[in-house]
Amino acid sequence: MKDGLKNKAKTQLNKALYLIYLELRKNPVEILKEALDMAAPLVITKVIKTGFAKNYSVPIPLTPRQRNRMAFNWILSSCDSKASNDFSVRLSEEIVQIIGGKSKLFDKKQLAHRLAITNRSYLKI
Numbered sequence: 001m002k003d004g005l006k007n008k009a010k011t012q013l014n015k016a017l018y019l020i021y022l023e024l025r026k027n028p029v030e031i032l033k034e035a036l037d038m039a040a041p042l043v044i045t046k047v048i049k050t051g052f053a054k055n056y057s058v059p060i061p062l063t064p065r066q067r068n069r070m071a072f073n074w075i076l077s078s079c080d081s082k083a084s085n086d087f088s089v090r091l092s093e094e095i096v097q098i099i100g101g102k103s104k105l106f107d108k109k110q111l112a113h114r115l116a117i118t119n120r121s122y123l124k125i
Contacts, residue, residue: 015088016095023096035098039105040071043116059116059123074105 017028024031045057062070075094082090097103 012088012091015086016091019088019092020095023092024099031099032095035075035095036068036071039074039098039103039109040067041109041112042067044070044112045115045119048122056122057115057119059119071105074108078103078105 017032020028020031041062043059043061045059048056048058050056075091075098079087079090079094082093084090084093094103098105
């Protein structure tokens, strides 16, 4: 939701959930939760400035709320590359692709995890 258009966002999400139900014949809210869990990264890397010439990228674990927010933002941004004019159709297609394991978000998630693994030597315990 942006710019206070809560009612419009609610109707678009309801349409998308209905389309998911028509396609998969399962509870769409559970499907959405599962898709968010599948698309969410576990860690991100943040740049820590030292004040000298070198800055460090340190992996930081995400809370469940941060994971869901990042996953939903990734899903919304990947919906923009779909062909349909209707947002709810694009959103439902992306969620169904995530459930099917065919989404490009998994590459993005894997890249974030790979970056965290390469920078794990800077992790403070």
